[in-house]
Amino acid sequence: MAKKLHYNEFISQSVNKTKTAQSVIKSLTNKQANKNEELMLNIEGKLIKNTQSTEDTFNSYFSNVVTESVIKVIKQDNNEPSQNS
Secondary structure (H helix, E strand, O other): OHHHHHHHHHHOOOOHHHHHHHHHHHHHHOOOOOOOOOOOEEEEOOOEEHHHHHHHHHHHHHHHHHHHHHHHHHHHHOOOOOOOO
């Protein structure tokens, strides 16, 4: 019970409660983040392991999402009748 009160107080006084809570959970479960874990992505059937390729894939995807969204907004604006008509 004392531990629970300690951790509740510790988390409630923290500026970043989420990060502090995660830290407490990790310490209690003895789980450490594996920094050497290799990230692999399956993009359209192609397995990407290389860090630079992964970064490039994310950058390309999110750049395209923004570009496509802007194009949609421009098309919508061009299709709307003007308010002065």
